[in-house]
Amino acid sequence: MQQLLTTTLTGLVLGAVYAAFALALVMIWRSTRVVNFAQAPMAMLTTYIALVIIEAGHSFWLGFVAALLAGLVLGAVVERVLVRPVEGKGDLNAVILTLGLFIVLHSVAALVFGSRYRSFPAPFGVRGIEVGGTTVALTGFGIFTILAVVVVMGLLVLLFRFTDVGLRMRASAHSPEVARLLGVRVGRMLTLGWALAAVVGSLAGLLIAGGGLVHPGYMDAVVVYGFVAAVLGGLDSPGGAVAGGVLLGLCLSFVSGYLGSELVAMAALLILVAVLLVKPSGLFATTAHRRV
């Protein structure tokens, strides 16, 4: 019983982070049809920015906000400077570009910040909360993780559903030519989409790092899990990405808790293969019938 609860709670926290990361991947895929593998090192880089600020004696929250802002800028710059020129020149080009960026950002981080492990602070306790004498696996930072992801997702829903900018962004993602004819500056909307996705990715980076160790490769596994979560939910569906993230977090937590932590990566890949074999459009795809 105790272990079941522990495993479930750990899975939910992990799932929240995977959900955020998957959502970042889906936002970019929907608008520009690029799987942004560089999302991981981008988030790693912005987390280092937070770390530098915090280690310089400023508050955790200043570093936190600075990292998110850095993500916003980095996302916009990557889209505008690197992705835009290869747009429409073969789907593979942009993907190879993000893989290249993956390697470059790794090296940059190693050069600037060093490649040793550094511990990243957490603003809340990282020990289990005590409930009636027994310690539950849910930590203060775990609760914060789930809340932060829920709040960000709520804000994104508000943005996309109820604001003019959000409407323009959705139109640009679904029908760029029609959107342009309706007076939407599609290029700007795509840049903004990448920027916002990078913020969500950065958030995931910070949440993974909190109370743990960072090094240039610490996000690399997360991009794999985020990608699996996104495929699980349907690459085209933001809601699916979130559900896929939570589901994957729970699955992997159970694998780790009951079968052994060394099997986690393999389990993730098995899930990926199974989804691609059985339901390639994802479990929650809303646009499976879409005529492209």
Added chain:
Amino acid sequence: MLEVRDLSASYGAVKALDGVSFDAADGQITAVLGANGAGKTTLLRTLSGLVRPTAGSARLGSTDLLRTPVEEMTRTGLAHVPEGRGVITELTVEENLRLGALGAPSGGERRFDVDRVTELFPVLGQRRHQVADTLSGGERQMLVIGRALLAEPRILLLDEPSLGLAPRVVAQIFALLRDLVSSTGLSVLLVEQNARSALGIADVGIVLNLGRLVVQQAADTLVDDDQLRHAYLGF
């Protein structure tokens, strides 16, 4: 007033438009007719900036259309409803309409709002919160016309609005267009394969053949000219 002079455009070595000149007056419907591949769609796409011209000029009032980027077109008063309707099927009916209104020129008097458009097309009002993917062909055509009207255009470019629609629906939409033009002074450039229906509501007809403008005449004269009809319009 739309003034087109010596407009040419090519796809690679193929000349799609070859020195086309005509005027389209305010408050009139100009039917653009001709066979498949005559250059009708290219004409509209060139005017709205989707295709780059190789020569010529196009002015809407004081605006040089050929120097205006696509994204700015609605703000100069030109709305283009592309072939194949251009409904954004992932958005709701209302979101499609809101999007149209976002493109309207700032300032300026508003003749249309979402309520007025749903008055013109009551079925859009009933389906307001439905995803546009669920609409029938005729409803989609009404949606894109309504959406274009919300951008408060001076000129509306319609590419094959009758495509794939039942004759009754076409008649309904065309009658509505005629009323709108009479009541608002809107100018319409109507590209059609269905020459007979188009000439039924148009003031002027122009006929394109292999990228060249071969005829420009009052619509009723064009209908009565048997020779022209047989040669270019196929009825």
